[in-house]
Amino acid sequence: MANRGIAIRTSPHLNRVLTVEQIMRGVILALLPIAGWSVWQFGLSALLLLVTTTAVSVLTEWALARAAGKGNSLRDGSVIITGILLALTLPPGFPLWMAAVAAFIGVALGKWLFGGLGYNVMNPALIGRAFVQAAFPTAITTWTPPFAPGRFVEPIPSTLTPPFMQPIPVDQWVAGLGFDGWSGATPLALQRFQHVETPVWDLFAGTVTGSAGETSALLILLCGLWLAWQRMLDWRIPVSVMAGAILSALPFWLIDPTLYPSPWFVLCAGGLMLGAWFMASDMVASPVTTWGVVIYGLLIGILTVIIRLFGGLVEGVMYAILLANALGPLISDWTQPRVYGAKQSRQGR
Numbered sequence: 001m002a003n004r005g006i007a008i009r010t011s012p013h014l015n016r017v018l019t020v021e022q023i024m025r026g027v028i029l030a031l032l033p034i035a036g037w038s039v040w041q042f043g044l045s046a047l048l049l050l051v052t053t054t055a056v057s058v059l060t061e062w063a064l065a066r067a068a069g070k071g072n073s074l075r076d077g078s079v080i081i082t083g084i085l086l087a088l089t090l091p092p093g094f095p096l097w098m099a100a101v102a103a104f105i106g107v108a109l110g111k112w113l114f115g116g117l118g119y120n121v122m123n124p125a126l127i128g129r130a131f132v133q134a135a136f137p138t139a140i141t142t143w144t145p146p147f148a149p150g151r152f153v154e155p156i157p158s159t160l161t162p163p164f165m166q167p168i169p170v171d172q173w174v175a176g177l178g179f180d181g182w183s184g185a186t187p188l189a190l191q192r193f194q195h196v197e198t199p200v201w202d203l204f205a206g207t208v209t210g211s212a213g214e215t216s217a218l219l220i221l222l223c224g225l226w227l228a229w230q231r232m233l234d235w236r237i238p239v240s241v242m243a244g245a246i247l248s249a250l251p252f253w254l255i256d257p258t259l260y261p262s263p264w265f266v267l268c269a270g271g272l273m274l275g276a277w278f279m280a281s282d283m284v285a286s287p288v289t290t291w292g293v294v295i296y297g298l299l300i301g302i303l304t305v306i307i308r309l310f311g312g313l314v315e316g317v318m319y320a321i322l323l324a325n326a327l328g329p330l331i332s333d334w335t336q337p338r339v340y341g342a343k344q345s346r347q348g349r
Contacts, residue, residue: 007177011073016026017115018231018232020076020078020117021075021076021077021284023232024076024077024078024081025077026227026232027081027227027232027278028077028080028081028084028228029234030223030224030226030227030232030278031085031088031223032220033223034088034213034216034219034220034223034274035050035087035088037206037213037215037216037219038050038087038088038092038212038213038215039176040112041092041146041147041206041212041215042092042093042144042146042148042151042244042343043146043148043150043151043155043157043319044151044152044153044154044155045092045093045151045155045156045159045166046087046092046156046212048096048159049087049090049092049094049096049099049159049212050084050087050199050212052087052096052100053083053084053086053087053090053100053102054080054083054084054097054101054103055083055089055108056083056099056100056104056107057079057080057082057083057086057103057104057107057196058074058079058080058083058102059110060079060103060104060112061074061079061093061107061111061112062074064108064116065112065116065133068112068116069316070116073116073117074121076117076215078117079107079111081125082102082103082106082107082110082111082124082125082128083125085123085125085274085278085333086099086102086103086106086125086128086129087155087212087213088128088212088213088214089125089126089129089211089213089214089271089274089318090101090102090132090140090211090212091139091140091141091142091143091144091157091211091212092144092156092211092212093142093143093144093155093157093159093167093170094132094139094140094142094158094159095136095139095158095159095160095166095167096159096160096161096164097160097161097163098132098139098161098167100198101131101132101133101135102128102129102131102132103128104128104130105127105128105132106124106125106126106129106131106132106148107124107128109127109131110122110123110124110125110126110127110128117284118284119284120284120285121285121325121326121328121329122322122325122326123279123282123285123321123322123325124128124287124290126277126279126321126322126325127317127322129318130318130319130322132273134329136167138166138167139158139167141211142158142167142170142184142288143184143185143186143207143210144156144170144174144209145174145177145179146177146208146209146215147207148177148206148222149178150175151171151243154255155210156173157169157170157173158172159168166287176202178228179228186204186208186209186210186269186270186314187208187209187265187269187270188269188270188308188314188315189202189314191261191265191269192314195259195263195315197211197256197261197265197267198269200262200264200265200268201213203216203265203268203269204216204268205218205221206218206337210270211271211272211282211288213274214270214271214273214274217267217268217273219276220273220278221273221277222288223225223277224273224276224277224278227277233277233281233283234281234283234286234293235296236290236297237276237280237281237286237296237297238277238281238295239279239297240293240294240295240296240297240298240300240301241272241275241276241280241297241298241300241301241304242267242272242276242301243297243298243301244297244300244301244302244304244305245263245266245272245301245302245305246263246266246267246269246300246334247300247301247302247305248301248302248305249261249262249263249266249305250263251313252309260309260344261308266304266305266308268317269334270308271317271318272301272304274317275300275304275317275320275321276297276301277317277318278298279321280296280297280321280324282325284298285325285328286325286328286331287328287329287331287335288338289331289332289335289337290335290337291335292328292331292332292334292335294333295331295335296324296327296328296331299320299323299324299326299327299331300320300321300324301320302346303316303319303320303323304316304317304320305323307319312337
């Protein structure tokens with residue numbers, strides 16, 4: 001009917017109509033520079049990680065959709081985003097068989113257990129990541145240096161660990177690279193346990209170690225802003241996440257800057273930027289009301305800082321987003337706008 005001059009649709013009435021497929025393609029395009037940077041930084045291992053999680057996610061989606069009789073659900077491209085995002089949140093030397101398990105769990109339990117696209121309560125990529133965080137704690141906290149010589153020729157040894165085996169140690173491999181003073185700690189761990197704060201510019205530019213796609217805050221910010229400019233995500237969610245993190249970290253930093261990290265460090269270190277722009281903004285798992293998305297974003301930022309400063313883990317973005325996802329429906333319910341005319345109607349009775 002849209003091509004005949006009159007469009008009859010149910011609300012919400014948007015000025016620009018984007019299909020799910022168009023939005024998903026836009027998100028994939030926005031993720032490609034980040035994925036490319038991870039490959040440039042960590043080489044063959046990052047590429048194999050991206051291919052493995054994406055391929056297993058697609059195969060799992062295809063098999064479960066076929067078993068459920070829902071036809072071809074690959075056309076919307078959402079499962080490709082799940083695979084790419086999952087790889088970007090994992091250590092670059094993460095064993096491929098463990099990454100395959102994470103991809104299967106993310107799609108099967110995080111998405112299809114609830115009915116597929118549009119019904120997932122939480123972000124599927126983070127569900128997969130949370131599973132391997134609990135199942136393989138050593139492998140998921142083993143870090144390797146960026147820009148290693150020969151990274152495009154041979155993968156990190158732990159990458160090719162045989163299935164159901166413990167990760168191949170990387171100590172000797174790292175020692176042979178000739179890096180001076182390599183401790184294997186991420187900037188978050190250095191700040192938390194040694195109170196050594198990595199320069200914010202290094203975090204912003206992405207020249208530090210960390211998960212495959214979380215190192216360059218600048219690149220993630222640019223890709224996220226492009227997505228917001230294309231109106232393919234609600235900009236209020238990442239802005240609220242960053243505001244919540246800054247506002248909750250600032251008082252502690254002002255009290256004791258030698259013990260607590262600066263707000264800019266909190267913003268640029270770890271997975272906060274990737275989580276804020278590409279995971280918290282999941283259109284299915286986030287609230288739908290104006291104030292709801294603000295509260296939701298602030299909650300993620302505050303929870304992240306609380307976990308980082310006082311929890312048992314140095315990183316807290318994953319659990320903060322999952323907890324906020326779980327509260328998403330309640331936040332939407334609490335922040336429903338008043339129906340126009342409803343108050344006058346009740347008074348008139």
